[in-house]
Amino acid sequence: MTILDRILAQKEIEVRELKAIYNAHKVETVQERPSLYDNFQQTEKINVIAEVKRASPSKGAINENVDPISQAKQYEQAGAGAISVLTDVTFFKGSMADLSAVAKTVKVPLLCKDFMIDRIQIDVAKDHGASVILLIAAAMSEDRLKDLYDYARALNLDVLFEVHNEQEAETALKIGARIVGINNRNLKTFDVDLGVTERVASMLKGENILLVSESGIRTRADVEQVEAAGAKAILVGETLMRSDNIAETMSDIRVPLLKAVK
Structure with a gap:
């Protein structure tokens, strides 16, 4: 059983629990945030989705004692175009409380980073302030992906597919995904290869798709490599979580969009 299989099995348990106890309440008015898709299409530098990430199955503890509010503020002040918050409890030590706290702190687009397999999870993410949700092609059938994609879009949420x-890129095209994240990490072996972005991006050019390169982005050279392949954005977690100077790290990786801006 792969780590993804284990995570999805846990999500099935969580969904059953949510359906028993959770009602989409929308007690608080969710803050309107700018569209990630629209904002990211208009910039002249690579867009950074900066991630609040306490731990991961592949790296173990990264920064379990992080203050998500302080971290998110630093990201926004340093120029992050969006912020991602890990909300998985079991494998990533995150929580919906982290997402809610960050939602009250920043004004940029906010991604609920979790393993979505049911509509109720999308309701919960929106209730806690998310403006973007994640769908993973490897996690579900095309029919289920399409259902969740359409449901999220009907709620005016952006979807990072x-x-x-x-x-899986073909599936993204069939579903009509307009923000596609290319994950450079093999979910079975956890090996990271930036060449994945280079190979897969070639299938998605010319489709008015916003390409996001995910995983393994550590240096300016890494960013330049995926930008040259067509990525307009990068999702960065561990590198920023371990940084001693977030502003300096962010400045270093926000390279010009040479391929996208004439």
């Missing part, structure tokens, strides 16, 4: 290979 994550793919790992050419076949």
Whole structure:
């Protein structure tokens, strides 16, 4: 059983629990945020989705004692175009409380980073302030992905549709995904290869799709490599979480969009 299989099995348990106890309440008015898609299409530098990430299955503890509010403020002040908050409890040590706290702190687009397999999770994410949700092509059938994609869009949420290979990129095209994240990490082996972005991006050019390169982005050279392949954005977690100077790290990785801006 792969780590993804284990995570999805846990999500099935969580969904059953949510359906028993959770009602989409929308007690507080959710702050209107700018569209990630629209904002990211208009910039002249690579867009950074900066991630609040306490731990991961592949790296273990990264910064378990992080103050998500302080971290998110630093990201926004340093120029992050959006912020991602890990909300998975079991494998990433995150929480919806983290998402809610960050939602009250920043004004940029906010991604609920979790393994979505049911509509109720999308309701919960929106209730806690998310303006973007994640769908992972490898996690579900095309029919279920399409249902959740359409449901999220009907709620005026952006969707980061994550793919790992050419076949999943075809699924993204069929579904009509307009923000596609190309994950450079193999979910079975956890090996990271930036060449994945280069290979898969070639299938998605010319489709008015916003390409986001995910995982393994550590240096300016890494960013330049995926930008040259067509990525307009990068999702960065561990590198920023371990940084001693977030402003300096952010400045270093926000390279000009040479391929996208004439």
